[in-house]
Amino acid sequence: MGETLPRVPGGVPVRTLRVKMVLLGSSGVGKSSLAVRFSKDQFRDSSPTVGCAYLTRVLYLEDITLRFEIWDTAGQEKYHSVTPLYYRGAHAALVVYDICKxxxxxxxxxxxxxxxxxxxxxxTVVWLIGNKEDLSQNREVSLQEGQNLAQEKGLSFTETSALSGDRVNELLLAVAHGVYESVGEQEDGLSEWHEMPLVDPRHRKSFNPFASCCRVGP
Structure with missing residues (x-):
């Protein structure tokens, strides 16, 4: 059984739209920890990402459901050439740096x-993120520098702490509204997501073990 869709007062199922969000930045800035905060609201100190990691998070706005597909890219230089494969076609891109480096x-x-x-x-909705705000006593990048760069580039900006969770949920909600308002209103801006039905393997004639091989996430 697929999960029950939330419904608006009139009884019409709320549409679920797919949002591809990618995190970019140097190795060690906390992209993976932010991704886990977005997905599970937990802190996990992780080793450097190899290639790309994938998580999901569902957000409910007033009359729509957004299913975030979160791509956490590797920050090491050796993966730089393949990273564009992951962020191409992203509806939201978060460029992350460590305020202490x-x-x-x-x-x-x-x-x-x-x-x-x-x-x-x-x-694409683009944000500049200064992470590790909990270590502000060791900062090497001032808040003003981050704000100035964002203003120069026409980007949204905030500082966060993946460790404490400070401003992380607020950031994700702001990204959600930004994507829905700017991208979702465009024709073919956001595609609809549907739960894939489960197939009984006993029905051999219709069962294809490779039918969902390319599906990722829950």
Whole structure:
């Protein structure tokens, strides 16, 4: 049985739209920890991501359900050439840096330039994120520097802490509204997501063990 869809007062099922969100930035800035916060509201200190990791999160807005497909990309230089394969077609892109490491802020500007080559303004909601705000006593990047870069590039900006969860849920909700309002209103902006029906393996004639091989996430 698929999960029951939330319904609006008139009894009509709320549509579920797919949102592809990608996290970009240097290794060690906390992208994986932010992704886990987004998905499970937990903190997990993890080892560097190899290639790309995938998580999901469902958010309910007033009259729509958004299913976030969260792609956490590897920040190591050796994976840089394949990263565009993951963020191409993203509806939301979060460029993350560590406020305690100036070089990650410089590197974030490289990611932004790369991203500008791939997305069409209005089709992708882009945020600049200063992570590890809980370690602000060790900061090397001021709040003003982050704000100035975001303003220069026309991006939204916030500082977060994946460790404490500070401003993480607020960020995801803001991204959700931004995506739905800017991308969701466009023709073919967001595709609808449907729960895949379970197939009884006893029905050999109709059962194909490879039918869902390319499906990821819950």
């Amino acid at each position: 100036k070089e990650t802020f410089v590197r974030a500007q490289v990611w932004l330039r790369e991203l500008e080559k791939q997305y069409i303004p209005g089709s």
